[in-house]
Amino acid sequence: MFSAIPSSFLPARCAFRAPQTFAALTIGFLIAQPVCLLAQTAAPAAPGQSMRDRVLARILGPATSAFTPEEIANMQKLRDAAIADPYALNQLRHLTDNIGPRISGSPQAQQAVEYVAAEMKALGADVTLEKTQVPHWVRGLETGSLVSWPAMTPGTTQKIVLTALGGSVATPADGLTADVIVVNNWQDLKALNPAAVKGKILLFNKKFDKQLAAQQGGIYAYGDAVQYRAAAPIAGASVGAAAVLVRSVGGADYRIPHTGMTMYVPGIEKIPAAAITAEDADLLANLTSQGPVKMRLTLTPQTLPDAASYNVIADWKGTEHPEQVVVVSGHLDSWDLGTGAIDDGAGIVVSMQAIHLLQKLDIHPRRTVRFIAWMSEEEGSQGAATYIQDHAADVANHIGALESDLGAGHPDGVMWAGKPELGAWLQPVAQALEPIGANTFRSSPETGEDINVLTEKGVPSFAPSQDGRYYFNYHHTPADTFDKVDPRELSENAAVMTVLAYALADSNEPAPR
Numbered sequence: 001m002f003s004a005i006p007s008s009f010l011p012a013r014c015a016f017r018a019p020q021t022f023a024a025l026t027i028g029f030l031i032a033q034p035v036c037l038l039a040q041t042a043a044p045a046a047p048g049q050s051m052r053d054r055v056l057a058r059i060l061g062p063a064t065s066a067f068t069p070e071e072i073a074n075m076q077k078l079r080d081a082a083i084a085d086p087y088a089l090n091q092l093r094h095l096t097d098n099i100g101p102r103i104s105g106s107p108q109a110q111q112a113v114e115y116v117a118a119e120m121k122a123l124g125a126d127v128t129l130e131k132t133q134v135p136h137w138v139r140g141l142e143t144g145s146l147v148s149w150p151a152m153t154p155g156t157t158q159k160i161v162l163t164a165l166g167g168s169v170a171t172p173a174d175g176l177t178a179d180v181i182v183v184n185n186w187q188d189l190k191a192l193n194p195a196a197v198k199g200k201i202l203l204f205n206k207k208f209d210k211q212l213a214a215q216q217g218g219i220y221a222y223g224d225a226v227q228y229r230a231a232a233p234i235a236g237a238s239v240g241a242a243a244v245l246v247r248s249v250g251g252a253d254y255r256i257p258h259t260g261m262t263m264y265v266p267g268i269e270k271i272p273a274a275a276i277t278a279e280d281a282d283l284l285a286n287l288t289s290q291g292p293v294k295m296r297l298t299l300t301p302q303t304l305p306d307a308a309s310y311n312v313i314a315d316w317k318g319t320e321h322p323e324q325v326v327v328v329s330g331h332l333d334s335w336d337l338g339t340g341a342i343d344d345g346a347g348i349v350v351s352m353q354a355i356h357l358l359q360k361l362d363i364h365p366r367r368t369v370r371f372i373a374w375m376s377e378e379e380g381s382q383g384a385a386t387y388i389q390d391h392a393a394d395v396a397n398h399i400g401a402l403e404s405d406l407g408a409g410h411p412d413g414v415m416w417a418g419k420p421e422l423g424a425w426l427q428p429v430a431q432a433l434e435p436i437g438a439n440t441f442r443s444s445p446e447t448g449e450d451i452n453v454l455t456e457k458g459v460p461s462f463a464p465s466q467d468g469r470y471y472f473n474y475h476h477t478p479a480d481t482f483d484k485v486d487p488r489e490l491s492e493n494a495a496v497m498t499v500l501a502y503a504l505a506d507s508n509e510p511a512p513r
């Protein structure tokens, strides 16, 4: 029946072996690929090779693998142990419930550094604290209320639910009161006469696209909207606004604001910046369309001098090449509104679990598996910058880098950044993760904020490819708490991190780069 496919069609359509991008993974590809694989089995068989073996050899890929049968067996053991072992969940409960929010420079961030270092030492890892200087911003009071608007009930006010953006400067202690002006995007701002904005509170009402988040993953909707959170105070100050508000960058219902870092640049006045809830943004859009709206805004954050803090580094030493390392990591700091469970307590504990399972199963790979708890990702990745400085001469010895920083949703596989050959090299790892549904490996230009510089320097890098449909409903909100993490899905992420870190650390030859 394969003769029904014109022979001229086959070579061109069958030239590729694996989709290199998510976009390439089309229905056409999914149908064409098995047909091509099977059609190619019409090639002459090796003596004694059955049709079944020929078909399976085609489907399973090249017979040569970077891994021995014993290594494949270890991957399977680590996968199953990760699923069964509550270590990561218990560590997450402690980090979130007992220690709590871990904003840069805070006593809780320091407590978390000491706690994680002690836990890694208890496993027998070689622990160092790598000193770094981090921002120390402290949230103060934050209130907003409308004091006049069209058709208001005389003598009343109306609450606006908001939260200061990270790094924001303060309003006067007793607040500022000004008219509100609403724009939807940069184009709207460009069309405005600056005189109309001067002295006012400027709201950027860019909607977080929930449909896009549901269809393609929240990261796409986030990328679209987060530029307003980052640059609003600069753009607002450039037209003389007294303060800026942004519609929260995230998908939360229930009138919850999302915080996150904002930016200032030298030479442009620093003005206060807050995120308001999506519901309050809609309210302001409606009322300002009817007539003048006046708001009172009070923010009293403080920016203290930079503080000393630490990356926690814990090495599970390699037996043959201890100088070669595979980084397995998450970021230990969090925002202060919730307790940092999905962002990024989850990334920390699934990385801790990799070391825990190597210890528990007494597995000692050829290369060093290096756990890193990065500090201050949320406020500019100062910990990662320090690491790259301290290890600049040692980048060539970084064989791979993993970071988990998109929550704890079910991982359907792995995103990897590196040479195209890496895709085929990873196939046995994908097969080991197939029983937990984590075998879709796809290339991606970026994998994690803290490992970006390593990626740019040519280190193969990786992240679990998590279900991101709901992550941004809780991200940077008071609702980022322990209960948002599903125990089974957390353990699947631990399995991905552990199996992949082990594979990179124990393969005979390092992964292609």
Ligand SMILES: [Zn+2]
Binding pocket: 331, 343, 344, 377, 405
């Ligand atoms: Zn994060």
